[in-house]
Amino acid sequence: xxxxxxxxxxxxGLAFAAPNFVPEKLPSRGLAKTGLRALGxxxxxxxxxxxxxxSVGDGHFAQVFRRYGGGQLEGGKIVATNGENGPQxxxxxxxxxxxxxxxxxxxxxxxxxxxxxGDGKLGLLKAKDGVPLRAxxxxxxxxxxxxxxxxxxxxxxxxxxxxxxxxxxxxxxxxTCSTTTSGTSRSRTRRTSTPGSWAS
Numbered sequence: 001x002x003x004x005x006x007x008x009x010x011x012x013g014l015a016f017a018a019p020n021f022v023p024e025k026l027p028s029r030g031l032a033k034t035g036l037r038a039l040g041x042x043x044x045x046x047x048x049x050x051x052x053x054x055s056v057g058d059g060h061f062a063q064v065f066r067r068y069g070g071g072q073l074e075g076g077k078i079v080a081t082n083g084e085n086g087p088q089x090x091x092x093x094x095x096x097x098x099x100x101x102x103x104x105x106x107x108x109x110x111x112x113x114x115x116x117x118g119d120g121k122l123g124l125l126k127a128k129d130g131v132p133l134r135a136x137x138x139x140x141x142x143x144x145x146x147x148x149x150x151x152x153x154x155x156x157x158x159x160x161x162x163x164x165x166x167x168x169x170x171x172x173x174x175x176t177c178s179t180t181t182s183g184t185s186r187s188r189t190r191r192t193s194t195p196g197s198w199a200s
Contacts, residue, residue: 004047004050004051004104005104007043007046007047008043008044008047010040010043011039011040011041011042011043011044011046011047012040012044013040014036014037014039014040014043015036015037015039015040015041015044016037016040018036018040019032019033019036019037022036048100048101050103051101051102051103051104052098052099052100052101052102052103053096053097053098053099053102053103054092054096054097054099054102054103054108054110055095055096055097055110056092056093056094056095056097056110057094057110058094059094059113059114060094060110060111060112060113060114061091061092061093061094061110061112061113061114062091062092062108062109062110062112063087063088063091063108063109063112064087064088064090064091064092064102064106064107064108064109065086065087065088065106065107065108065109066080066083066084066085066086066088066105066106067085067105067106067107068085068104068105069083069085069105070083070084070085070086071083071084071085072084072085073085073086076132077129078128078129079128079129079154079158081155081158081159088106089154089155089158089159090154090155091112091153091154092108092110124166124167125152125166125167126165126166126167127140127157127162127163127164127165127167128164129158129164130157130158130161130162130163130164130165131161131162131163131164132163132164133163133164133165137165138165138166139165139166139167139168140162140163140164140165140166140167140168141163142168143157143160143162143167144160147160
């Protein structure tokens with residue numbers, strides 16, 4: 001990131017400051033000033049373009065960790081839902097995604113693989129963040145059924161009262177999960193012949 005900051009400062013300097021130092025007696029002073037401005041503009045555009053997109057491959061997702069410009073996480077939270085510094089609740093799906101300066105203020109990890117629930121297995125979800133369990137509560141409350149599989153989206157889960165801890169709802173075969181690894185742990189287990197039960 002330091003390199004991009006240096007290039008940005010250099011580009012701005014060439015575009016706005018350097019032309020003022022071109023000697024007045026230079027025969028091609030106007031052309032030199034225009035050339036410096038153009039060079040500075042190209043450098044600035046390069047920095048903006050190269051730090052303002054995320055490309056995620058098929059079968060993967062990107063996890064975003066904010067480094068600058070946000071506040072501290074409070075109240076025992078480990079995943080940011082309001083732009084605080086730290087792991088962000090949203091994930092970036094496969095494809096090309098433009099976003100201004102996303103790689104300057106964040107660390108973006110595109111190596112995370114989606115979890116695919118295979119035939120004959122169920123996915124068990126244990127949330128590491130969310131509303132704390134009540135005293136004596138072993139499993140989190142059922143997530144509102146209206147959300148369907150959207151409950152697997154970490155931002156949806158955290159912003160709609162999802163509780164930390166083991167979740168009784170499981171993911172069925174052929175489901176694909178892209179959840180921030182800072183906020184959840186996932187496991188795949190064989191499905192038994194009894195509907196709704198599983199064994200590790």
